[in-house]
Amino acid sequence: MPPILQHLVEMTGHRDHLRLEASVLATLLQLGQSMEVRALEFFFAETQVMVRPRSWSHRGEVISSECDASVDPARGALASMPELAACIRDRFTSALRSSSGSHTLWLPVWINDKAHACLEITQHKAFSRRQRDVIMGVFQVYQNYQNLLDYSERDALTGLLNRKTFEEQFVRSAAQHQADFGSSEPSSGLQQWLAVIDIDHFKQVNDVYGHLYGDEVLILVANLLRSSFRAHDRVFRFGGEEFVVLLRSTTLEHAAQAFERFRATVEEHMFPQIGGITVSVGFTSTNDGAPVEVLGRADQALYYAKANGRNQVRFFDELLQSGALQPKISHGEIELF
Numbered sequence: 206m207p208p209i210l211q212h213l214v215e216m217t218g219h220r221d222h223l224r225l226e227a228s229v230l231a232t233l234l235q236l237g238q239s240m241e242v243r244a245l246e247f248f249f250a251e252t253q254v255m256v257r258p259r260s261w262s263h264r265g266e267v268i269s270s271e272c273d274a275s276v277d278p279a280r281g282a283l284a285s286m287p288e289l290a291a292c293i294r295d296r297f298t299s300a301l302r303s304s305s306g307s308h309t310l311w312l313p314v315w316i317n318d319k320a321h322a323c324l325e326i327t328q329h330k331a332f333s334r335r336q337r338d339v340i341m342g343v344f345q346v347y348q349n350y351q352n353l354l355d356y357s358e359r360d361a362l363t364g365l366l367n368r369k370t371f372e373e374q375f376v377r378s379a380a381q382h383q384a385d386f387g388s389s390e391p392s393s394g395l396q397q398w399l400a401v402i403d404i405d406h407f408k409q410v411n412d413v414y415g416h417l418y419g420d421e422v423l424i425l426v427a428n429l430l431r432s433s434f435r436a437h438d439r440v441f442r443f444g445g446e447e448f449v450v451l452l453r454s455t456t457l458e459h460a461a462q463a464f465e466r467f468r469a470t471v472e473e474h475m476f477p478q479i480g481g482i483t484v485s486v487g488f489t490s491t492n493d494g495a496p497v498e499v500l501g502r503a504d505q506a507l508y509y510a511k512a513n514g515r516n517q518v519r520f521f522d523e524l525l526q527s528g529a530l531q532p533k534i535s536h537g538e539i540e541l542f
């Protein structure tokens with residue numbers, strides 16, 4: 206099989222965005238001599254769009270960053286790369302910068318009208334027409350496949366991550382936290398937090414206004430979730446009117462503030478036709494136990510919030526310490542729902 210086809214076969218065998226990205230870079234590396242390739246990640250921070258290299262080639266090998274984007278020392282403002290910034294702004298499919306001895310081609314990866322990342326290819330000589338055609342072909346296969354992967358990981362109504370992806374994201378998020386803050390954790394108090402969020406009396410919305418309005422509320426709550434939490438936090442729809450948020454590397458105080466701020470944001474929001482709705486939130490640290498146990502603890506805190514007036518944020522460990530909740534452990538076994 207020709208090497209390029211072999212690379213494409215390998216590339217489309219991945220079920221993980223990062224591995225797929227590293228694989229497309231390895232494929233592109235085969236297409237030219239003394240070529241450098243990078244995958245750039247875009248994210249919003251410090252009131253502007255930032256960019257940082259997430260994977261890159263080094264002596265013919267592809268390396269991926271182990272650092273979280275928000276603390277990556279290699280991050281910089283997108284505005285410092287004017288050709289690429291203009292390409293993203295104008296929604297172009299590619300951008301080129303040529304100076305003597307260095308030619309760079311950028312290929313933004315568009316998913317649902319949003320560029321999350323960009324491939325960058327740099328070489329000494331100018332790109333020939335044929336080389337560009339082959340690069341674009343490989344890139345389009347990659348982009349189609351990324352879109353397909355993304356589609357399978359998202360909830361169709363809200364566009365949030367679906368339940369299927371939760372465990373993997375949970376494990377990845379814990380590993381990232383360990384890599385970023387492992388040794389400083391005890392003194393910094395930085396931890397991961399998980400919240401289960403449920404819309405109060407949502408059945409009434411459906412009953413009074415109909416399912417279409419119910420769906421609209423779910424979409425608007427999902428939008429509020431997206432805008433309330435940071436890019437490296439993860440927001441899921443678990444089905445129905447239940448959402449889960451994985452909050453990355455912060456203190457208990459900041460986690461409690463973030464969830465409370467979200468609760469207040471929903472309470473203040475005016476939903477068309479319906480008016481006001483509220484949410485209840487239960488949260489816990491992700492430090493101990495498997496994902497399902499952590500979920501169970503946050504769920505217990507949520508049910509406590511529901512049973513004690515709704516429209517409030519409850520912290521599992523605090524409820525446990527105060528005796529308001531008992532751990533769900535019987536005969537040395539964990540009760541799973």
Ligand SMILES: Nc1nc2c(ncn2[C@@H]2O[C@H](COP(=O)(O)OP(=O)(O)OP(=O)(O)O)[C@@H](O)[C@H]2O)c(=O)[nH]1
Pocket residue numbers: 362403404405406407408409411415416417418419420423444445446511515
């Ligand atoms: N519109 C719409 N409704 C949904 C969807 N999925 C689940 N539901 C509805 O969500 C409602 C959930 O109601 P309940 O679990 O009884 O809870 P609730 O009325 O929110 O009450 P509390 O949670 O106790 O405050 C049910 O009426 C479901 O039919 C969906 O995708 N769209």
